[in-house]
Amino acid sequence: xxxxxxxxxxxxxxxxxxxxxxxxxxxxxxxxxxxxxxxxxxxxxxxxxxxxxxxxxxxxxxxxxxxxxxxxxxxxxxxxxxxxxxxxxxxxxxxxxxxxxxxxxxxxxxxxxxxxxxxxxxxxxxxxxxxxxxxxxxxxxxxxxxxxxxxxxxxxxxxxxxxxxxxxxxxxxxxxxxxxxxxxxxxxxxxxxxxxxxxxxxxxxxxxxxxxxxxxxxxxxxxxxxxxxxxxxxx
Numbered sequence: 001x002x003x004x005x006x007x008x009x010x011x012x013x014x015x016x017x018x019x020x021x022x023x024x025x026x027x028x029x030x031x032x033x034x035x036x037x038x039x040x041x042x043x044x045x046x047x048x049x050x051x052x053x054x055x056x057x058x059x060x061x062x063x064x065x066x067x068x069x070x071x072x073x074x075x076x077x078x079x080x081x082x083x084x085x086x087x088x089x090x091x092x093x094x095x096x097x098x099x100x101x102x103x104x105x106x107x108x109x110x111x112x113x114x115x116x117x118x119x120x121x122x123x124x125x126x127x128x129x130x131x132x133x134x135x136x137x138x139x140x141x142x143x144x145x146x147x148x149x150x151x152x153x154x155x156x157x158x159x160x161x162x163x164x165x166x167x168x169x170x171x172x173x174x175x176x177x178x179x180x181x182x183x184x185x186x187x188x189x190x191x192x193x194x195x196x197x198x199x200x201x202x203x204x205x206x207x208x209x210x211x212x213x214x215x216x217x218x219x220x221x222x223x224x225x226x227x228x229x230x231x232x233x234x235x
Contacts (some may be wrong), residue, residue: 019056020049063190071191075198084145087199089137094195095137095219096130104185105129108178120175120234128230129179132222137192140215144199150214157221164228172231179223184216192216 027045031037037045074094078087099105105126113122136157143153165173196215 018170020053025048035036037055059186063186067187067190068194071194072198072201075195076202077198078201079145079199084142087145090139092134092139094134094191095222096134098191099130099133099183099223100126102183102185102188105179106184108182112175112228117173125133125179125227125230128226129223132179132224132226133188133219134185134222135226136219136222137215140196140218141199143218144196145198150218153218154221157218157225161221161228164225164232168228169235170226172234176224176227176231179227180220183220183223188219189216194220 024046027037027042031042074090078090081087106122109122109125109129110122112125139153142148143150168176192215193213196213
């Protein structure tokens with residue numbers, strides 16, 4: 001028991017060195033060269049780094065024992081219902097739900113609401129991002145069911161983005177791409193990937209497991225398009 005505790009503490013500090021260690025090193029390098037941080041600021045930074053790692057380890061543990069198995073179970077059960085419409089509807093609902101719960105999305109929406117002085121409502125912004133992920137996750141599931149190469153969807157998606165960029169207000173173009181980026185967060189990615197792997201494990205066995213990847217790439221196109229549409233509507 002004592003050996004296990006020692007090994008756990010050792011692993012914890014090794015993770016500390018590998019994850020936030022480089023950031024701590026850079027901060028201290030800046031402190032002793034270009035920028036002189038107040039002692040209380042450095043102390044808060046070290047304490048926060050420790051809390052980040054502790055929270056990250058607990059979060060990843062939760063992902064491993066809960067979200068991944070649940071996502072894969074849902075993905076493997078849906079095709080057994082033999083209802084394409086059910087799979088597509090669930091794809092939209094799950095995509096929208098996990099996006100609304102994604103911390104990165106909420107951080108971005110709050111920052112945009114602050115910078116725009118409320119001109120871009122954060123709740124509407126989150127809803128449009130959720131719709132984008134939901135619709136394109138639905139499309140991703142359809143690709144898996146019909147076994148269509150991913151290149152067609154990526155080409156069509158970015159072609160739509162290119163066309164919309166000519167009609168979207170300038171302040172929404174950069175925001176729309178950030179909206180696509182923040183959807184690849186710690187909640188959305190594990191659930192969507194596990195859903196895809198669960199579906200292809202039933203549809204095509206191990207030979208098609210590689211098709212379960214690429215869902216994130218397709219799904220992240222959705223928010224870019226919907227936020228651009230939000231900008232066009234808001235003109």
